[in-house]
Amino acid sequence: MSESFDQINPPPRLLMGPGPINADPRVLRAMSAQLVGQYDPAMTSYMNETMALYRQIFETQNQWTLLIDGTSRAGIESVLVSALEPGDKVLVPVFGRFGHLLTEIAHRCGAEVHTLDVEWGQVFTPDQIEDAIKTIRPKMLAVVQGDTATTMLQPLEELGAICQRYDVLLYSDATASIVGNAFKADEWGLDAVSVGLQKCLGGPSGSAPITLSDRFVDVINQRRHIEAGIRDAHHQDSQGQIIRSNYFDLPMILDYWGEERLNHHTEASSMLYCARECARIVLQEGLENTIARHKLNGDAMRAGAEGLNLKLFGDQANKMNNVLGVYIPEGVDGEAVRQSMLLDFGIEIGTSFGHLKGKIWRIGTMGYNARKDAVLTTLSALENVLRRMGHKLPQGEGIDRAMAVYNGEAS
Structure with a gap:
């Protein structure tokens, strides 16, 4: 005899921890909307609207502002695996658990990872970070803005100018802090940002909004050309490395979200509805x-x-x-x-x-x-x-x- 199960009926909880939190009822209603095909004009219109909404959330003009299907960690991994090649130097200032997460993922990309450490409960000064950049000369500075493990908020305002002086890509995971604290992607000179929905955006985990600068997109598109060369029998001696992940291959994902709509995956429609509604609610209230x-x-x-x-x-x-x-x-x-x-x-x-x-x-x-x-x-x-x-x-x-x-x- 097969075992029977009741309908899912979670106990009522008020989630006042570091996340996830209770989703806004409007978000839950949006998630229950009927599905349409991924190339239906209604769906592609929702995708374009979602990009426009999150440009306002990130305070950016970046064309490539979109969703990665997966939790906030999927957004982190898509950025790092698409930008970092084996041997690339990365600097990660660690002031809580999630700095260690960036370090681990960068190691898995084959990067040469350098860390700065500070006592948990403190943050870094711009001078500390600049001194390390001058010494290490990394390809990327990867920094968490808000780390819920310590409740601390790392100031980012001066880091963009520092990174531009030394030709360093600046990436931030702002999952825990976005829309609860100021975040200005363009003004602060961010090249890549990833977040999740389950904190201040008021949704469930499962979709990772990201935004990418033109400079960052140029860097990852160079690997697209390397990949094409490696697959060509006449270019087997290429020294470049292809992006190791198919699912998190950002150049392919950009093609999917771009005007060509080249198939890469089937969009998680209900989570797109969810992410769109999270942003719409914030902007209706006013950022x-x-x-x-x-x-x-x-x-x-x-x-x-x-x-x-x-x-x-x-x-x-x-x-x-x-x-x-x-x-x-x-x-x-x-x-x-x-x-x-x-x-x-x-x-x-x-x-x-x-x-x-x-x-x-x-x-x-x-x-x-x-x-x-x-x-x-x-x-x-x-x-x-x-x-x-x-x-x-x-x-x-x-x-x-x-x-x-x-x-x-x-x-």
Whole structure:
């Protein structure tokens, strides 16, 4: 007898960790729209609209602004595997877990990877990065803007000019930070950017918007010509390397999104609807308003956490607007708190990675959940759980301090 299964019916959760978060209901509705063929004029029109929407999200004029089908890691891998050849030098400033991810993927591309390291909870100065570039002379600087493992936001504003001085490609993974914090691809001189939907954009994981400068596209298109030469029997002595991945071969993907619509894969239509709606919602609210909303609710959560007698983690001058790190109080079982929050109150908060695992909690205010009621509900539940577990705190202070931020009364 075959085993039967019930319909999927996940428990109601308020996801207030570092991501993923609860998707905006409008995004879920868009994902349920009927499918059409990948070359149907309606579909190609949606693709063009999605490109136009994400140019505004990235604040860029880049023609090649599109989606990679896959999670945010797919976007990272498409950029690195398409640009990096074996032996290319890459510089990765590591200030959290996701710098290590860039390092690992670059190693898998055969690159010669150099890292800068800083204590988790801190970020790099432009001078530190420029000094390393002068010494290493990399082909690419690959940097995370916001790392949810540490809640830190690496300033990027001066890096583009530095990279241009030394003819270095500048790539940033801005998955955790985009639309919750300022990001100006053209003004800051970015050559490639990749993100995901499951943080401040208010969607599920599964599509990776990217944008590529003309300079970056020229670099990856050189490998297209090398590949053609290697396949030609008269060019077997070519020293170049073809792009090792078919799925993440950006020149082929650009042909698919371009006017020729050359077949590369079948577009993930429901995720395209989803990504389009995520961007449409942000732009309907206004990009600056969306960033301001994340800052307001992030500030309220931070003030509330201090009201709960929790010590903040990391350099607060360089913290992301949308995620907060707090030390787990001495004598408190951090995992027991998280379990009670989840099972008793239906609220998820996160722990961290590596040497920070079990030492801090990470509390997110991002996307659809960057709103007043979600912040106040989370603080109220956390106060109750902490009090029952013996943490000393002034009753009601967390909510009061958060309300002071919302009322414009906080200093």
